[in-house]
Amino acid sequence: MSMFRYWSVALAAALFSCGITAAAEELPRWSLEIKGGSFFPDEDKWKGYYGDDKTGQFSMAFAWKPLRQLELGIDGARIRDRGQGVAPQQGELSGEVTLDLYPMQIFVLARGVFSEGQWLVPYLGGGWSRVYYEQDIRGQETRRGSATGSHLRGGIQLLLDNIDRPTAAGFHDSFGVLNSYLFIEVSRSSVEIGAEPVQLGGTSYQAGLLFEF
Amino acid sequence: MRKTVLAYNLDGVLGSGIGRAVVASLWALCAVTAGAAEYTVPGDYGTIQAAVDAATDGDTVVVEPGNYRESVVLRGNLVLRGRETARTILEGQGQDPAIAVSGVSGVRISNFTFAGAADGVRISGAADVIIAGNVFMDSEGVALDVRDQSGVQVINNTFVGNATALRRSHAGVVIRNNIFYDNGTAIAPTTLEGGISYNGFQVNDDNGAVGGNALLEPLLRMVSSARRDFHLRYNSEARDAGDPNDTDIIDGSRADLGAYGGEYADPVPFPVYDVMAEPDGEDTVTVSWSSNPSYLTAGYRLYYGTGGGYSGSDASEGVSPLDVGRVTSFRLSGLAPASAGLGAPQLARPAPSHRALTISWSPVSGASGYRLRYGIDSVQEHEIDVGQVTSYRLTGLQNGTGYRIAVQAYSQARYRFAVTVYDTTDARNESVIAAGSSAEAGVGPVRDGPLSSEVVAVPEALQPYPDLPDEGCFVATAAYGSYLAPELRTLREFRDRYLLRTAPGRVFVGWYYRHGPEAARWLESHPGLKPLVRAALLPLVVLAGLLLQGHGPVLAALPVAGLLLMVVASGRRKRGVAREGCGVR
Numbered sequence: 001m002s003m004f005r006y007w008s009v010a011l012a013a014a015l016f017s018c019g020i021t022a023a024a025e026e027l028p029r030w031s032l033e034i035k036g037g038s039f040f041p042d043e044d045k046w047k048g049y050y051g052d053d054k055t056g057q058f059s060m061a062f063a064w065k066p067l068r069q070l071e072l073g074i075d076g077a078r079i080r081d082r083g084q085g086v087a088p089q090q091g092e093l094s095g096e097v098t099l100d101l102y103p104m105q106i107f108v109l110a111r112g113v114f115s116e117g118q119w120l121v122p123y124l125g126g127g128w129s130r131v132y133y134e135q136d137i138r139g140q141e142t143r144r145g146s147a148t149g150s151h152l153r154g155g156i157q158l159l160l161d162n163i164d165r166p167t168a169a170g171f172h173d174s175f176g177v178l179n180s181y182l183f184i185e186v187s188r189s190s191v192e193i194g195a196e197p198v199q200l201g202g203t204s205y206q207a208g209l210l211f212e213f
Numbered sequence: 214m215r216k217t218v219l220a221y222n223l224d225g226v227l228g229s230g231i232g233r234a235v236v237a238s239l240w241a242l243c244a245v246t247a248g249a250a251e252y253t254v255p256g257d258y259g260t261i262q263a264a265v266d267a268a269t270d271g272d273t274v275v276v277e278p279g280n281y282r283e284s285v286v287l288r289g290n291l292v293l294r295g296r297e298t299a300r301t302i303l304e305g306q307g308q309d310p311a312i313a314v315s316g317v318s319g320v321r322i323s324n325f326t327f328a329g330a331a332d333g334v335r336i337s338g339a340a341d342v343i344i345a346g347n348v349f350m351d352s353e354g355v356a357l358d359v360r361d362q363s364g365v366q367v368i369n370n371t372f373v374g375n376a377t378a379l380r381r382s383h384a385g386v387v388i389r390n391n392i393f394y395d396n397g398t399a400i401a402p403t404t405l406e407g408g409i410s411y412n413g414f415q416v417n418d419d420n421g422a423v424g425g426n427a428l429l430e431p432l433l434r435m436v437s438s439a440r441r442d443f444h445l446r447y448n449s450e451a452r453d454a455g456d457p458n459d460t461d462i463i464d465g466s467r468a469d470l471g472a473y474g475g476e477y478a479d480p481v482p483f484p485v486y487d488v489m490a491e492p493d494g495e496d497t498v499t500v501s502w503s504s505n506p507s508y509l510t511a512g513y514r515l516y517y518g519t520g521g522g523y524s525g526s527d528a529s530e531g532v533s534p535l536d537v538g539r540v541t542s543f544r545l546s547g548l549a550p551a552s553a554g555l556g557a558p559q560l561a562r563p564a565p566s567h568r569a570l571t572i573s574w575s576p577v578s579g580a581s582g583y584r585l586r587y588g589i590d591s592v593q594e595h596e597i598d599v600g601q602v603t604s605y606r607l608t609g610l611q612n613g614t615g616y617r618i619a620v621q622a623y624s625q626a627r628y629r630f631a632v633t634v635y636d637t638t639d640a641r642n643e644s645v646i647a648a649g650s651s652a653e654a655g656v657g658p659v660r661d662g663p664l665s666s667e668v669v670a671v672p673e674a675l676q677p678y679p680d681l682p683d684e685g686c687f688v689a690t691a692a693y694g695s696y697l698a699p700e701l702r703t704l705r706e707f708r709d710r711y712l713l714r715t716a717p718g719r720v721f722v723g724w725y726y727r728h729g730p731e732a733a734r735w736l737e738s739h740p741g742l743k744p745l746v747r748a749a750l751l752p753l754v755v756l757a758g759l760l761l762q763g764h765g766p767v768l769a770a771l772p773v774a775g776l777l778l779m780v781v782a783s784g785r786r787k788r789g790v791a792r793e794g795c796g797v798r
Binding site: 043046050086088089090094096097137138140145146194199200 | 677709
């Protein structure tokens with residue numbers, strides 16, 4: 001069974017089982033995440049070409065919670081780095097290369113929620129990943145493509161409503177936000193492409209805000 | 214910013230009755246003095262509204278020249294004025310007036326150009342408001358709209374090209390010494406006549422209420438509507454035509470009509486434009502400019518210098534600035550050419566890329582520019598003047614070919630010239646150096662420095678990291694097995710250099726990108742056919758390679774040679790048939 005089919009089946013099973021048990025409760029069902037941080041690519045020569053072993057990453061995620069303990073969602077991100085290529089005959093770095101990665105992930109998370117109003121919520125999960133890329137070599141060509149893989153993610157969420165209740169009430173009245181969290185997250189992805197595999201995955205460290213409604 | 218005036222140490226006197234009286238007096242003094250605070254835009258505040266909001270009663274807000282797109286609401290009693298009428302331009306936002314005045318008293322708005330706003334200034338429920346020394350132009354609605362029982366004086370303004378120049382709802386509004394030129398309606402409504410005197414009306418569709426002592430269709434002769442310069446020329450009939458009791462602040466004579474007459478006129482002359490500088494000898498430059506035909510113009514000052522300043526002193530005619538009188542061109546001589554003695558730049562190793570080299574070098578002191586020389590056999594084959602930069606990307610080269618490169622500096626003295634105008638008053642008010650008031654010119658011969666040492670560099674296609682496949686080359690990638698195959702590099706380069714530069718080529722590439730992946734998948738599932746596809750692609754690869762190597766003429770000759778062969782073969786066949794025919798006979 002391919003990775004995609006595996007995750008599709010797992011997702012469907014989770015949706016089905018959770019849909020049965022969650023129907024009666026009036027709890028937040030949807031969430032929106034906005035986050036940013038650093039992406040550390042797995043390719044070990046990255047620093048030599050791009051000047052640093054990490055680059056910036058910005059993401060948004062939208063998720064559905066059939067249970068307070070279970071979350072299913074989709075995550076889109078943008079990662080950009082600018083560096084140089086190599087002149088292969090002369091063996092030297094040269095030119096300008098801009099690499100844009102657009103990872104898209106479908107994920108399932110287990111959340112450690114045991115009571116509403118819980119200050120800290122740990123979570124862990126993973127899912128399917130697809131990375132779209134665009135690599136522009138100045139004055140030469142632009143390469144585009146995509147590759148598929150998987151990822152794991154985990155983090156911890158801090159419930160902000162407990163800190164500032166008036167703002168939380170205002171958020172609810174104005175935007176329908178039931179809970180607001182500040183969170184940090186670590187994500188590890190593996191996405192290979194090519195006959196001589198190139199790894200487009202890596203480790204992301206991000207922080208952001210999560211709004212449940 | 215607000216000035217602090219209260220700096221007394223009142224310890225010891227606060228407890229006494231006298232002390233309290235002193236404190237009360239000082240507070241009153243403080244309040245009066247602090248009322249004279251002056252704020253500038255954009256110096257103290259980024260927007261006019263921000264400055265107006267920060268100001269308190271009696272303050273002044275001065276707006277520096279510039280274009281402001283704001284709809285300002287005046288909430289306090291203050292003076293709002295532009296630094297220069299012609300160049301302090303206020304445009305409203307949307308349908309809101311550029312300035313709305315409501316429920317205040319003791320306000321003055323002066324020395325602005327209201328240009329293109331739907332409505333210029335709208336006043337309602339206000340008292341003791343002075344609108345003076347402004348230009349209102351091109352309003353699609355009402356340039357100045359006075360509503361309710363507002364007590365307003367509209368003095369010495371110029372209204373040009375508005376749908377309705379001025380509308381008032383009662384006769385208490387004083388309208389004096391204004392110019393109404395080329396408006397739809399000058400003063401509405403016609404039925405209210407009181408308070409209007411000494412105004413000039415020319416080519417309006419409807420003058421409306423003209424009041425007493427009106428100048429109807431005079432020769433106004435303003436300088437230039439196109440430049441928004443509404444100063445009066447020497448033969449204007451609006452000169453000294455205002456109310457005899459009013460005086461021009463600029464020259465002390467009887468008030469003129471329009472925005473540059475009367476008590477609140479902006480005394481700064483309009484800037485000089487169209488300044489040009491033409492070298493006409495080894496050390497001479499002729500500077501010319503458009504005249505400023507305002508009747509107040511007394512003469513011009515010519516500034517010159519090098520290095521971006523105007524502190525020149527080497528011209529035979531004297532030290533900068535020169536008072537050149539009422540001329541519109543002036544020849545400066547004896548300007549110093551550039552001194553010799555440039556060094557050679559140090560070339561860094563060029564950075565290769567696809568059909569290009571990026572060349573960098575060290576700056577040379579005194580250089581006003583650089584020449585890049587390059588070629589395959591000699592650096593004298595090609596020359597590019599790259600200007601005053603120290604890095605240049607040389608494109609259009611052949612990959613795999615060695616290029617000899619050298620750089621040399623050159624210098625020529627660059628002089629900058631500016632012209633201002635000053636007026637006839639004792640103060641000799643002088644215009645500013647605006648964007649069009651200056652020009653540059655090179656003086657003397659261009660002196661070349663020595664060539665840098667030569668370097669040889671080879672352009673080549675770059676390999677990015679990570680070396681990601683372009684999923685555009687679907688069929689060929691499947692056929693050759695690896696994205697990095699040299700045949701694929703040739704085809705990709707052919708695509709980028711030839712196909713994507715023509716409309717039919719781009720159509721083909723688009724079609725191929727839509728259907729190629731499907732064909733590639735089919736080929737992957739039938740690996741036995743890959744050699745056939747490679748064989749089919751071979752002619753295309755060879756042709757693409759020949760074109761990329763610059764053998765286009767050879768390719769063009771092939772069909773011609775084929776055609777010749779066909780003609781020759783056809784001729785032989787005919788002769789053969791003829792011979793056979795003869796034999797039959």
